[in-house]
Amino acid sequence: MQSVINSLRPLVLSGLLLALTPAAAPAKNVKPDPNGLPPQDVKDLHYGDVLFYFYQDDYFDSITRLLAARQLDRIPHTQGEAELLLGGLYLSLGEHVEAGRIFEELLNKNTSEAVRNKAWFYLGKVWYQRGYLEESERALRQVSDKIDPRISAERYMLLAQLMMRQERYDDAIAALSNWHGAPDWTAYAQFNLGVALVRKDRLADAIPYLDRVGRIETRSEELLSLKDKANLALGFALLQAHRAADARPILQRIRLEGPYSSKALLGVGWADVGVGEFKRALVPWLTLRKRNLLDSAVQESFLTVPYAYNQLSATGQAADFYNSAIESFDAELKRIDDSIEKIRTGNLLDRLLDDDKKDTLTWYWQLTTLPDAPESRYLYTLLASNEFQEGLKNYRELNYMSRNLDNWRGDVAAYDDMLDTRQEAYKRRVPKADAVMAATDLGGLTQKRVDFESRINEIEKSKDVAALGTPEERQMWIRLKRVEDYLVAHPDDPELAEMREKHRLMRGVMYWRLSASFKARLWNERRSVKELEAELKETQKRAVLVKQARAGMPTNTGAFAGRVAAVRARMDQLQQRLAGISAEQNRFLQALAIRELEGQKLRISTYQIQARYELAAIYDRATNDKPKAQQP
Amino acid sequence: MNPKFRVVSIMRGALLACAWAAGAALAAPSGPTATPDAVPAPGAPGAAAAPDDFKTLDQEVQGLKKDVIDLNKDLFVLEEELLFPANTQVALYVSMDVGSFFALDSVTVKIDNKEVKNYLYTAREADALLKGGVQQIYLGNLKVGKHELVAFFTGKGPVERNYKRGATITFDKGVGAKYLELKITDRLAKHQPEFTIKDWE
Numbered sequence: 001m002q003s004v005i006n007s008l009r010p011l012v013l014s015g016l017l018l019a020l021t022p023a024a025a026p027a028k029n030v031k032p033d034p035n036g037l038p039p040q041d042v043k044d045l046h047y048g049d050v051l052f053y054f055y056q057d058d059y060f061d062s063i064t065r066l067l068a069a070r071q072l073d074r075i076p077h078t079q080g081e082a083e084l085l086l087g088g089l090y091l092s093l094g095e096h097v098e099a100g101r102i103f104e105e106l107l108n109k110n111t112s113e114a115v116r117n118k119a120w121f122y123l124g125k126v127w128y129q130r131g132y133l134e135e136s137e138r139a140l141r142q143v144s145d146k147i148d149p150r151i152s153a154e155r156y157m158l159l160a161q162l163m164m165r166q167e168r169y170d171d172a173i174a175a176l177s178n179w180h181g182a183p184d185w186t187a188y189a190q191f192n193l194g195v196a197l198v199r200k201d202r203l204a205d206a207i208p209y210l211d212r213v214g215r216i217e218t219r220s221e222e223l224l225s226l227k228d229k230a231n232l233a234l235g236f237a238l239l240q241a242h243r244a245a246d247a248r249p250i251l252q253r254i255r256l257e258g259p260y261s262s263k264a265l266l267g268v269g270w271a272d273v274g275v276g277e278f279k280r281a282l283v284p285w286l287t288l289r290k291r292n293l294l295d296s297a298v299q300e301s302f303l304t305v306p307y308a309y310n311q312l313s314a315t316g317q318a319a320d321f322y323n324s325a326i327e328s329f330d331a332e333l334k335r336i337d338d339s340i341e342k343i344r345t346g347n348l349l350d351r352l353l354d355d356d357k358k359d360t361l362t363w364y365w366q367l368t369t370l371p372d373a374p375e376s377r378y379l380y381t382l383l384a385s386n387e388f389q390e391g392l393k394n395y396r397e398l399n400y401m402s403r404n405l406d407n408w409r410g411d412v413a414a415y416d417d418m419l420d421t422r423q424e425a426y427k428r429r430v431p432k433a434d435a436v437m438a439a440t441d442l443g444g445l446t447q448k449r450v451d452f453e454s455r456i457n458e459i460e461k462s463k464d465v466a467a468l469g470t471p472e473e474r475q476m477w478i479r480l481k482r483v484e485d486y487l488v489a490h491p492d493d494p495e496l497a498e499m500r501e502k503h504r505l506m507r508g509v510m511y512w513r514l515s516a517s518f519k520a521r522l523w524n525e526r527r528s529v530k531e532l533e534a535e536l537k538e539t540q541k542r543a544v545l546v547k548q549a550r551a552g553m554p555t556n557t558g559a560f561a562g563r564v565a566a567v568r569a570r571m572d573q574l575q576q577r578l579a580g581i582s583a584e585q586n587r588f589l590q591a592l593a594i595r596e597l598e599g600q601k602l603r604i605s606t607y608q609i610q611a612r613y614e615l616a617a618i619y620d621r622a623t624n625d626k627p628k629a630q631q632p
Numbered sequence: 633m634n635p636k637f638r639v640v641s642i643m644r645g646a647l648l649a650c651a652w653a654a655g656a657a658l659a660a661p662s663g664p665t666a667t668p669d670a671v672p673a674p675g676a677p678g679a680a681a682a683p684d685d686f687k688t689l690d691q692e693v694q695g696l697k698k699d700v701i702d703l704n705k706d707l708f709v710l711e712e713e714l715l716f717p718a719n720t721q722v723a724l725y726v727s728m729d730v731g732s733f734f735a736l737d738s739v740t741v742k743i744d745n746k747e748v749k750n751y752l753y754t755a756r757e758a759d760a761l762l763k764g765g766v767q768q769i770y771l772g773n774l775k776v777g778k779h780e781l782v783a784f785f786t787g788k789g790p791v792e793r794n795y796k797r798g799a800t801i802t803f804d805k806g807v808g809a810k811y812l813e814l815k816i817t818d819r820l821a822k823h824q825p826e827f828t829i830k831d832w833e
Contacts, residue, residue, distance in 0.1 A: 042725075042727050045766055045811055048765055049765075049766050049767070051765040051766065052757075052766055052767045052768075053760075054760075054765070055765045056760045060701075064701070065708070067702070068708045068712075072709065093697065093701070094697070095694055095697055095701070096694070097691070130687075130690060132687070390686075391686060394689075397697060398693065398697070404704060405703070405704075408707050411707075411711065415710075418714070419714075545719075560713075560714055571703065578700070581689075581696055584689060585689060
């Protein structure tokens, strides 16, 4: 059953987290319907990056990236949902206090009721598991009834359970009496109601509820287990009320191979004893006695079997069984002592976590198997407790975080080297950069460009077509000008008439040629000016960057060096705290384990004293009976 | 008191405590929204926990974990600012929308004809992309100016056929960080995947 529980658990929080990512995780699926889904544009790349890790259940990387993106203002379009996701991620990492703070701030009327309900529900659940019962009740009461019926059912169940944990049985009875949950939860509600009624000494009222659960027709292993549990609870409640005859058939309903069969066998025996059937009681008790002594019911059978023989006046067999019980208890007590010693001196938690997959942190992590060690056999009860599991989870998370900081340590050392190298390179490059900057007259270049542009403007304005001609054309134009000047100087020379006509023709041809290409040439010149302008701007920009880099580099490097030193100091300090609190957590869980073993030891010791007492009583009676028998 | 009855009484008392510890604990189903709870009855062995001790320690752990998470974030930011300063930073992201016509296997990225990344996807990563995650496939440095990026996507196309397609973009790297998104989308009209590169200004 545990494996089923574990396989289902991841779904639980992902339910909340998916609810918290409504826009980023629109109803996408692997196989969409034939019409396809509408395309979804990514609103913030960095939020998508957070989700990429989140969807792989890598909550630690996800939260790191989310916090970084938030600090660097990289999620402007997804702030609201990112904040809710952050709360969910804190919760998934067991940071329920921080998650609670975020939810308190965010879950106001602007948040959709569905998201609000889920967030409060899961927060309440985590608080319940960690024993923060008042906080849990406050959170669970924030959940409205407009929620998935199954979650609603679990919410009411958690509320009833926490009332019972606080021994508020009347409140629990009131809550469970009005139960209107999903059908598969009804059996659990009835069982808990029966238990609450018994705890309030209202056996008569409890019987119908426990009896109904005890008669369920089902094939579900989980419900079969609950059915056994209900029959066991009712059977023992009846035994306690001295109604042995009524208890027997109830206890006989329990499966012989189920988790409650040992206690059922013990109870059936007591029910037989209750109606004076000692011989019949031996049948279940002798069966039980062959089972593993770790089970408290089996331990008790080591006493009940000789007790029944004694009642049947088979004192010899009774004495043998008491002797055997004393020997078995002795051996068991020694094993427990050895285990306690081993737990005290060893590293129990590290051995427990030895086979653990270490690369992820998830809230639903649970230890399900114990290492193959002598002390493990006593610790299975402990594994079922929230306190131990949550404490172990804390210990595991602290170890993970310590390893995470260790991984950073190497990187941070490399940053120092890198900054030193940068500083060296800076020192080498500065003289070269200074020389280049000194040789570059950016002001002069800018002035030349301005002059050039003015000249182009003048050419355009004066339509000086020759100014944009090729060197040959300009040469030709100058020669024609010279000829023209000569002709102007000799206006009345008849011998120049032919030359004058030739000049007019050649000048016309030349002008036409220059004029025809003037526009294109002007456009080319203007483009050159623009290109020059762009290049000058780029050069100016680069010059500014060089100047900034030159001036900023020492400060920049210094600032980084300061930040590196600061994070290193924080790492050292946190590593110390991690080591301290890990050790404290280790001691706490070790104490829990030892207390569990001490409890078992105390119980066995009590049984052993009883066995010795009964054996002594048998010997006493035998001794007292002998002289009487020897009397004539 | 008759010793016989005294023993029976002691044993029954112990027995009932055990029975209630195991059998009469609160119950809740372990269905899809499970609370596999087992709250031991008062007085049962192992039940006398010290919730206050646990809470005190738990709160210390909470505070410490929060500080580690914050430091981790600061280290992450420091690393990026130190190794990939904004004036040279180029970050490439892969996103996948719907994905009914293409199952992604790998992406190869070349910048200025030099291969900078060849990434093979696990099923888990491809699934994360389908759900709406966006992967930062490459983070590097480039000089200010024009650059050419070519990305090749390989995987299974429609009808389970091997599929390899490319997309290219020429972009200007300015003084600020440059973000480019390699997008895989479904072109519904043609029942084909489409590969584009978006320049995030």
